[in-house]
Amino acid sequence: MPVPVFTGADIMFRNFLARAGYPVDPPFEGFSDELCFIPGWRKTNNAGYHFVGAKEFAEPRTEVGHRLVVKLLLGPLDGWVLHRCGNASCLNPYHLYVGDADQNSRDRKLHEAARAAMNVENSTEDVGQWVRKPKPVALSQEESLMTRRFPGFFPDRCFFADWLHFTFDGYPQLCESEHPGAVVGAHRKIYQLFNGPLNKYDILIHACNNKHCLNPYHIVKFGRENVDDWDFKYDRRCKINQAGREMIKDRTMSAKEVSQEIGLHIQRVYELRRALG
Numbered sequence: 001m002p003v004p005v006f007t008g009a010d011i012m013f014r015n016f017l018a019r020a021g022y023p024v025d026p027p028f029e030g031f032s033d034e035l036c037f038i039p040g041w042r043k044t045n046n047a048g049y050h051f052v053g054a055k056e057f058a059e060p061r062t063e064v065g066h067r068l069v070v071k072l073l074l075g076p077l078d079g080w081v082l083h084r085c086g087n088a089s090c091l092n093p094y095h096l097y098v099g100d101a102d103q104n105s106r107d108r109k110l111h112e113a114a115r116a117a118m119n120v121e122n123s124t125e126d127v128g129q130w131v132r133k134p135k136p137v138a139l140s141q142e143e144s145l146m147t148r149r150f151p152g153f154f155p156d157r158c159f160f161a162d163w164l165h166f167t168f169d170g171y172p173q174l175c176e177s178e179h180p181g182a183v184v185g186a187h188r189k190i191y192q193l194f195n196g197p198l199n200k201y202d203i204l205i206h207a208c209n210n211k212h213c214l215n216p217y218h219i220v221k222f223g224r225e226n227v228d229d230w231d232f233k234y235d236r237r238c239k240i241n242q243a244g245r246e247m248i249k250d251r252t253m254s255a256k257e258v259s260q261e262i263g264l265h266i267q268r269v270y271e272l273r274r275a276l277g
């Protein structure tokens with residue numbers, strides 16, 4: 001598959017944002033069939049796995065990165081997600097497939113034998129890169145248990161995942177939830193996996209003007225929400241109306257009085273007062 005070239009309206013829009021002073025992450029570079037895709041901006045656990053926050057799920061409200069990739073790009077997931085490349089941190093959808101325990105153990109043997117033959121611990125890592133793209137020691141050819149294949153991301157084509165659900169404000173999300181797209185939108189997970197780091201206050205917009213689109217070529221960081229505005233708009237621990245908000249700002253009332261008046265934990269009143277300066 002040819003690697004798509006990043007051109008046209010997207011890059012012009014990105015340059016426009018950069019000139020206007022917005023923090024612009026490097027453009028998404030696409031995936032290669034052969035090389036891994038390891039986001040250099042993400043931390044992994046000891047096993048090499050990424051964990052991404054997912055408020056729409058029950059506790060622990062996170063999902064493993066490579067499982068997220070399958071859920072977002074390939075379809076509803078039932079089973080294990082295995083790495084053809086044997087590289088636990090890789091998020092390249094071409095290197096992921098749905099398999100079982102037997103396939104997992106055959107893959108492990110394949111990768112161990114390849115490493116032994118090459119006399120290396122692991123595939124060579126280009127550490128320090130924005131996206132690390134080591135060449136795998138071997139690529140498993142096991143058959144995926146999922147029939148759908150990833151069709152690729154292209155700069156001039158939107159990407160839709162029609163198996164996802166929608167938030168009340170019209171963004172795709174992984175499962176039904178009461179949260180808005182600015183909290184649980186699937187495009188926010190795509191950005192964190194493939195584009196760059198994302199703070200919960202960061203605003204993302206679609207350069208293609210289609211909020212159903214999950215193409216990382218089209219998703220751009222566009223400034224930040226005001227921190228206290230965000231907490232009032234989106235934090236479900238904090239269902240406060242305008243009157244309550246005025247009370248929190250009103251320093252003639254003690255935190256205890258505010259807490260009793262609007263039924264909020266006193267610690268939360270302190271936090272919000274700090275957030276509001």
Ligand SMILES: [Zn+2]
Pocket residue numbers: 035036037085086087090091092095136
């Ligand atoms: Zn890989």
Ligand SMILES: [Zn+2]
Pocket residue numbers: 157158159206208209210213214215218
């Ligand atoms: Zn698009």
